[in-house]
Amino acid sequence: MKIECKDLERVLREQEPPSLEALARHAESCAGCARELRLWNEISAVAGHMRKSWDSPGLWPRIQQALVAQSQDAARAPRIWSLGWLWGGFARNWQVAAAALALLVITASGAWMLLHNPEPAVEPDTAKRLLNKQAVREVEAAEAAYIKSIEKLSALAGPRIEHPATPLMVSYREKLLLLDAAIAECRANIEQNRWNAHLRQELLEIYQQKQRTLQDVVGEE
Amino acid sequence: MRRSDDPAKQVTPSAANARTAVGLEEDSALAEACRTGSLSAYEQLYQKHGARLKSIALNLLGNVHDAEDAVQEAFLKVHRGIRSFKGQSAFSTWIYRILLNSCYDLRRKKQRRQETPEQDLEPQGTFEAPAAATDHPLRLALEACVARLSPHYRNVFLLFEVEGFSHSEIAAMLGISEASSKNMLYQAKRKLRRLLSESEKSVKSEPS
Secondary structure: OOOOHHHHHHHHHHOOHHHHHHHHHHHOOOHHHHHHHHHHHHHHHHHHHHOOOOOOOOHHHHHHHHHHHHHHHHHHHHHHHHHHHHHHHHHHHHHHHHHHHHHHHHHHHHHHHHHOOOOOOOOHHHHOOEOOHHHHHHHHHHHHHHHHHHHHHHHHHHHHHHOOOOHHHHHHHHHHHHHHHHHHHHHHHHHHOOOEHHHHHHHHHHHHHHHHHHHHHHHOO | OOOOOOHHHOOOHHHHHHHHHHHHHHHHHHHHHHHOOOHHHHHHHHHHHHHHHHHHHHHHHOEHHHHHHHHHHHHHHHHHHHHHOOOOOOHHHHHHHHHHHHHHHHHHHHHHHHOOOOOOOOOOOOOEOOOOOOOOHHHHHHHHHHOOOOHHHHHHHHHHHHOOOOHHHHHHHHOOOHHHHHHHHHHHHHHHHHHHHHHHHHHHHOOO
16 A cells, blocks of 8 residues: 555544554655654553543442442332322322311301301391391301411412412412402491391301312412 | 553454453343342442543543542443443443543533533643653643543543544444544544644743
C-alpha cells in the first residue's frame, strides 16, 4: 500500500492498521508526516497515563449496603403500597365519613323532632309552623353540631376554595358564597322568630347543602 | 479489553477472538448471576470492573467523591434494571453505558444545585484526582485540554485512549456507529493538538 502526505488525515481518521503501518513507513522518509505522526502518537501515549487508580476500601461495603437496602425496599414495596394506599384512603376519607355520619344523625334527629313533636305547645294548626321550647333547644343543638361539622369540612376545603385552581372549584366557591348568604339571611329571619319551624327546616336544608358541597370539594382530587 | 501498546503483548486475531468469546461467556454468566440478585455476583462485578468504572467516573466528574457516588449509583441502577437486560449488548458494555449516564445525571444535579447555566456539561474547574506516580507536565496539560473538549469527543477520547476500549465497544456504549466513534476520536485528537500547542505557546510567552 502506497501512502502519500495527502493521505495523512484520512489514515489517521480511519485508523486501519494496514494504512497506519504504511503511513509509518512513509513517515521514515517524510519529515512533515513524521512530525505529525509523532505528535499524534504522543497524545495517545500520554493519555494512557490519565487512567486513574486509587484505593477505596469503603466503596464496596457502601455499595453492598445500598444494594441490600434496595433489595429490601423492593421486597417491601407491594406491601407498603397496599398499606399506604389503604392508609392514604382512610386518612383522606375518615373526616368526610365522620362529617357524613354527623349529617345523617343531625338530619334524622331533626326530622324526628319536627315530625314527632311529643308536646305541641300551641294549637294544632300552628303546631306545624311553630316549635316549643324543648324542640327549639334540640334544633339549636342540632344546628350547632351541623355548624361544627361544616367548620371541620371548611378547614379541609379552605385552601382549594380560597385559591380555586379549576373552573369547577370556582363554581363551588360561588355556590358556597350563595349558601353563606342564604344562611345569613335565614338566620336573620330566625332571630326575628326563633319558633318558626319552617325557617328552622329551611336553615337545616341549607346547612345540609353546604355540607354536601364541602364534601364534594374535599372529595375532588 | 485494553489494547496493548507493547507489541510483545499483542495477540493474533484468532487468539483474540477466542479470548473475546471466553470474555463474553464470562460476561453472560455474571449477568445471569446478577439477575438472581446474588450479592457475591455483584461483588465479582465490582472486582472485575470497579477500578475502570472509578477511573472513567473520575475523568468525567473531576473528583473522587463524585466518582465513587457515580459508581455506586451505577451499581444500584444495574441492580434495578438487570431484569430488563436482554443481552442485546455485552453485559460489561451495558454497565459502562449506565455509568456514563450516572455521571451525567450527577453532574446535571450538581449544576442545578449550584444554579449555574447548564452549558456543555463541562467538568468542574478543579480536578481533584489521586496523585499519579508520575505527574508528567504533558499529562497535566492534556487533562486540562481534555476537560475543554465537548462531551461526545471527551467520552470517545477517554474511553479509547485512556481506558482502552475498542471502537465497537464505544459504539455500543454511546449508541453510535463505529465510524462515528473513529471520526470523533480523530476530531478530539485534532482539537487536543491545537489546544496543547496553544497552551505551550502561552507558557513560553510568560515572563520567567
